[in-house]
Amino acid sequence: MSDVPQRPVLPRKQAEIAFALLLALVGGAVIAGAREMDTGWGGSGPEAGYFPLRIGIVLVVASLAVLVREALRPAGDGVLIAGIGGGRLALFVLPLVALVAVVPWLGFYIAAFAYLLVAVGLVGRVRWGRALAIALGTPLVLFVAFEYAFRAPLPKGPLGPLLGLP
């Protein structure tokens, strides 16, 4: 992708095998879930578990086939996560996870302000004045859009009673 050699953190071959294994496990979970129901034929044709069981089997077989094929393939120089990119990705994902964790308590507006301040200002290293303007402006636009234009109010958390909003 780029000319600069990057320290490989996760080679593609291992990533392929790990992901295929994960998918096979999901397939196993589907089979286990389907087995809790009737997987055969009843008075009205196939029972509730009939379809999921077979889908689970297809998922397990197909992902194991991918796994075997990838395992037999000679290791190439493909890389899933490279050193620098991986760091950037982690710095992007962590604030997002925090956002999702606090939204039920703080509502969208406070959470969005804090998230944007961190993600744009701290992680993105955008100048603080600009980052603050984005962090304040975006929730304001969202408020007008969702409260008035779409009429689908977002949860406001403690901000609602504080500002006397419904």
Place this chain on the structure above:
Amino acid sequence: MIENVAALAHGFAVALTAKHILFMVAGVCFGLVVGVLPGLGAPNGVGLLLPLTFTMEPVSAIILLTSMYWGALIGGSTTSILFNIPGEPSSVATTFDGYPMAKSGEATKALTFAFLSSGFGALFGVVVVTLLAGWVTRFALLFSPVEYFAVFVLAFASFIAFGGGSPLKSVVSIALGLALASVGMDTISGSMRLTYDVPDLIRGISFLVVVIGLFGLGELFETMQNPAAAKPVATRLDLAGVVRAALEWPRYGVALLRSAVIGCWMGIAPGGPTAASFMSYGIGKRFSRNGPRFGKGEPEGLVCAETADQSAGSSAMLPMLALGLPSSATAAVLLGGLMIWGITPGPTLFSERPDFVWGLIASMYLSNIVAVVLALATVPLFARMLQVPFTITGPIIALVCVIGAWTVAGAPFDLWLLLLFGAVGWLMKALDYPIAPLVLAMVLGDRTEDAFRQSMLLSGGKLSVFFASPLPATITGLALLCLVVPLAGMALKPRTARSAAP
């Protein structure tokens, strides 16, 4: 045919109201933004806007959302040409000749050609939809659950055969989608399935949350690793150049017609705009006089890709409405929307809800013209928008995705699902698992299973019913052919198949 024209006139009466024209303009504008920005593709954009239309009249909602789709399909080509960044997967083929043209100082010509070709492809697609609607619905009236199940299997099978990429990974993607669709209450017996005693799973897994995660966050995660500094080759259009290019454009009439036909074929038979644009480009390269110059800034290559892209997008509405069969990821999201609005797709839809069907078809004529005009007018705006660093737009888009997932059901659990599917989408993209079949399988899952169970009820449990009469036998046979050929090909030469892939 005559009855179609009368019905279309009625449709124009529905579409030509001030409110609906406003919706078309708004939808196209949203679509252009979505098509231009990374992380916001057409399926994700439609998915984000869909929950806000739950309370709208269905015909208004579908006009808004489809207009957004046309805007996104056209908007994707702006970034392809000016930045060499495809805003949409279906615009990848547009970069091959569009960017070299722009680099050699022909940006105005390239953009004008792209927009006009898109418009032509779209209108061609709508005319085909208008003319074939009566015939397709009459054909679809012959369908019983047996034929429906066969058609659904054919749709999945054709993604495996023609989707590009590894057939095995397509199978995985489809199976995962079908498994996700069966979570929650079983529509026939009412029992809970695959909920693993998690109360939040009783509602089932919303395909909208999955779409926003896979297409939205997944793409952001990918872009975040390599945020390319975007520098446009040009930022403005000169009006005289637009007029000159528009006068030159009809010279590519043969390529336009050929590409529009290819696009319609790929739009009606499952394949979708991305496959259509690549196929049209490939065929043009092979058979056109200008073929050898394709990839070096040949206008005809651009015309081939763009026309087929847009005509596939618009003609995909026909199987979606008449059979409930989407041929692209965005059409699958729209189809999910139809069901949420309480509209059952199928041949009877044309007779029961003519306002809805023909209002939509009439709006397609208008909104595609709106899209071409707005796309030309907003080029400078979007060229500047793309210069905003990704460190600013990335978090804002991520926030919009989180809000979009919230508006589906207002459940905190959905936000965690969103993150999960963001990671899954990123991995699938990085490891070349096709995502569109997963979405298709999720939307069609329940109906596929219902059709199967009803067929079994009709036949008394005999699988031979799928071969018992000529129509289902033909469809099932085609589906099996689509399944057997690629898998057999893979078994015969396991190594070479993969080394050709990027």
